[in-house]
Amino acid sequence: MSFIDLRSDTVTHPTPAMRAAMLTAEVGDDVFGEDPTVHALETRMAQLFGHEAGLFCPSGTMANQIAINVHTRPGDEVICEEGAHIYRYEGGGTMANSGCSVKFVPADRGRFTAEEVEAAVNDPEATYLARTRLVNIENSNNRGGGSVWDIDEVKRIRTVCDRHGLKLHLDGARIFNAMAVDGNSAAQWGAPFDSVSICLSKGLGAPVGSVLVGGSTFIDQARRVRKRFGGGMRQAGILAAAGLYALDHHLDRLADDHRRAKQLAAILERCPFVEQLMPVETNIVIVTLDQRMTVPSFLPKLKERNILAVQFGPQMVRFVTHLDVDDKAIAHVDEALKHGYE
Numbered sequence: 001m002s003f004i005d006l007r008s009d010t011v012t013h014p015t016p017a018m019r020a021a022m023l024t025a026e027v028g029d030d031v032f033g034e035d036p037t038v039h040a041l042e043t044r045m046a047q048l049f050g051h052e053a054g055l056f057c058p059s060g061t062m063a064n065q066i067a068i069n070v071h072t073r074p075g076d077e078v079i080c081e082e083g084a085h086i087y088r089y090e091g092g093g094t095m096a097n098s099g100c101s102v103k104f105v106p107a108d109r110g111r112f113t114a115e116e117v118e119a120a121v122n123d124p125e126a127t128y129l130a131r132t133r134l135v136n137i138e139n140s141n142n143r144g145g146g147s148v149w150d151i152d153e154v155k156r157i158r159t160v161c162d163r164h165g166l167k168l169h170l171d172g173a174r175i176f177n178a179m180a181v182d183g184n185s186a187a188q189w190g191a192p193f194d195s196v197s198i199c200l201s202k203g204l205g206a207p208v209g210s211v212l213v214g215g216s217t218f219i220d221q222a223r224r225v226r227k228r229f230g231g232g233m234r235q236a237g238i239l240a241a242a243g244l245y246a247l248d249h250h251l252d253r254l255a256d257d258h259r260r261a262k263q264l265a266a267i268l269e270r271c272p273f274v275e276q277l278m279p280v281e282t283n284i285v286i287v288t289l290d291q292r293m294t295v296p297s298f299l300p301k302l303k304e305r306n307i308l309a310v311q312f313g314p315q316m317v318r319f320v321t322h323l324d325v326d327d328k329a330i331a332h333v334d335e336a337l338k339h340g341y342e
């Protein structure tokens with residue numbers, strides 16, 4: 001029996017229909033700007049988010065790193081929260097690729113306020129301080145348990161950015177998950193930001209890739225940085241076709257992932273050794289275990305029952321629902337956690 005893989009929404013396999021779309025994709029050399037399918041994906045994503053241009057990137061990490069590189073100069077400072085992907089999960093890239101320091105703002109499950117940003121901006125007159133240049137927002141927020149931002153707070157942060165001449169980047173790896181909950185459109189989410197990175201390989205179920213969108217000058221510069229980072233791809237239309245397919249067929253179903261995450265949370269909440277459950281807003285469920293159970297003993301117990309999850313902290317475990325987790329899989333988890341734990 002195959003595993004019910006709840007480690008991440010990146011583990012999905014392309015569906016037969018997605019593979020068919022990839023198989024028939026029209027391609028060309030995208031470094032020469034000749035791949036019509038890549039071009040179609042870039043244009044479509046840019047239009048969706050109300051930006052001028054898009055850039056297809058091999059990963060969300062590269063899309064974020066390119067954005068940071070274009071928005072900043074070495075020695076600048078980036079404002080984000082402690083759990084931000086750009087700080088915690090990109091191999092030190094913000095510091096190594098762009099020579100930037102980061103300043104953390106306090107956050108409520110990954111979300112911070114305009115006042116907190118305002119307080120974190122360095123005085124531009126103080127030559128001994130790093131120049132604050134960029135604010136990074138992550139929506140939905142991974143370490144916040146898939147928490148969703150309030151768009152009105154983002155607009156207030158935009159105002160602070162304007163007052164201080166700061167750029168605002170959205171790490172929208174899971175922005176479509178957030179939109180499925182708050183009902184705002186991609187154009188509404190795109191509006192407050194100078195740049196947005198969107199993952200195709202998470203909830204959208206494509207095998208590879210992210211799209212970075214922004215103004216045409218920004219994307220021109222981003223294209224050069226992508227090449228410098230080694231991300232210029234040739235007949236990438238094969239991959240872009242999966243992204244286009246996902247935009248057509250995999251957005252409406254995100255609500256199913258969210259429903260199943262809530263069901264999963266209810267199942268986990270029943271376990272006597274689950275001490276705490278983060279509020280479940282999208283497709284991520286994070287639990288904290290009590291002293292009776294450690295993560296290194298819990299994960300193998302799950303695995304024996306064909307369920308995979310990941311450690312997310314000393315006593316924390318993360319479960320993520322996605323395209324390859326159906327109602328039957330949730331029913332299996334329900335059964336598996338009913339028996340043999342006490």
Ligand SMILES: *Cc1c(COP(=O)(O)O)cnc(C)c1O
Pocket residue numbers: 059060061062064085086138142171173174199201202210
């Ligand atoms: C997954 C993810 C990314 C990008 O990850 P890649 O694996 O490089 O595609 C960026 N930000 C967040 C919040 C993510 O969850």
